[in-house]
Amino acid sequence: xxxxxxxxxxxxxxxxxxxxxxxxxxxxxxxxxxxxxxxxxxxxxxxxxxxxxxxxxxxxxxxxxxxxxxxxxxxxxxxxxxxxxxxxxxxxxxxxxxxxxxxxxxxxxxxxxxxxxxxxxxxxxxxxxxxxxxxxxxxxxxxxxxxxxxxxxxxxxxxxxxxxxxxxxxxxxxxxxxxxxxxxxxxxxxxxxxxxxxxxxxxxxxxxxxxxxxxxxxxxxxxxxxxxxxxxxxxxxxxxxxxxxxxxx
Amino acid sequence: xxxxxxxxxxxxxxxxxxxxxxxxxxxxxxxxxxxx
Numbered sequence: 001x002x003x004x005x006x007x008x009x010x011x012x013x014x015x016x017x018x019x020x021x022x023x024x025x026x027x028x029x030x031x032x033x034x035x036x037x038x039x040x041x042x043x044x045x046x047x048x049x050x051x052x053x054x055x056x057x058x059x060x061x062x063x064x065x066x067x068x069x070x071x072x073x074x075x076x077x078x079x080x081x082x083x084x085x086x087x088x089x090x091x092x093x094x095x096x097x098x099x100x101x102x103x104x105x106x107x108x109x110x111x112x113x114x115x116x117x118x119x120x121x122x123x124x125x126x127x128x129x130x131x132x133x134x135x136x137x138x139x140x141x142x143x144x145x146x147x148x149x150x151x152x153x154x155x156x157x158x159x160x161x162x163x164x165x166x167x168x169x170x171x172x173x174x175x176x177x178x179x180x181x182x183x184x185x186x187x188x189x190x191x192x193x194x195x196x197x198x199x200x201x202x203x204x205x206x207x208x209x210x211x212x213x214x215x216x217x218x219x220x221x222x223x224x225x226x227x228x229x230x231x232x233x234x235x236x237x238x239x240x241x242x243x244x245x246x247x248x249x
Numbered sequence: 250x251x252x253x254x255x256x257x258x259x260x261x262x263x264x265x266x267x268x269x270x271x272x273x274x275x276x277x278x279x280x281x282x283x284x285x
Contacts, residue, residue, distance in 0.1 A: 001259065001284075003280075004261070004262040005265050006262050007267060010268045013267040018273070021270065025274060025277055026277065029278070032260065033262070
């Protein structure tokens with residue numbers, strides 16, 4: 001059993017001296033992977049309901065200062081040797097897929113093939129609105145964007161023509177180290193809103209999945225779970241979390 | 250963890266909310282303790 005840590009790094013934990021210690025501390029304790037969350041902006045108040053907590057509110061304060069996961073993971077790549085580096089999750093539907101494919105590929109190269117690409121559709125409409133990206137049809141958009149990223153990772157001359165994105169023939173290098181590409185893990189909400197995975201990739205990951213698992217592609221079907229944890233801060237704004245699934249907060 | 254393993258789950262991801270250096274090692278040790 002591989003044990004990973006979804007690290008929600010806030011306040012002073014986003015500083016380099018914390019990350020300098022985090023990576024080695026994870027490896028010393030034989031954790032298999034670290035997963036960084038994504039929220040490019042936070043809000044003092046949400047109309048959107050946070051789907052993973054008992055009261056529907058995001059359990060971190062709006063001024064906590066999350067790192068972009070690709071920036072944080074790139075830093076951690078330089079401080080670790082074996083630790084797998086995951087986005088937990090990347091809100092693919094609100095990002096440009098070409099840049100996202102580039103960040104994943106470059107991180108895979110710099111980390112010598114240690115990327116786990118967790119994707120989701122997000123739960124916060126406010127975040128989409130801040131980015132001026134449509135909230136509607138985000139599931140279908142993620143399906144299309146995922147095909148864009150795969151084209152850029154695997155095709156020498158890449159192109160994609162879909163309903164949400166039209167990518168003209170172009171070349172993106174370097175390609176990811178992992179072949180055919182880093183594993184893609186689909187968050188819980190996305191599994192309901194997206195097709196996201198091909199029929200082959202879905203094999204064994206639908207009705208037979210344990211509750212709370214995510215779907216994975218590029219390789220054997222794998223499941224990831226977040227389970228109750230006791231390690232959090234004592235600050236009341238960061239309450240203990242339980243039964244969180246990939247893609248949170 | 251054993252129950253998840255029996256269900257065919259091959260990776261468990263545990264959440265850690267950290268805001269300062271002194272959180273780090275106690276937090277990771279606590280996570281490790283519940284999985285060992």
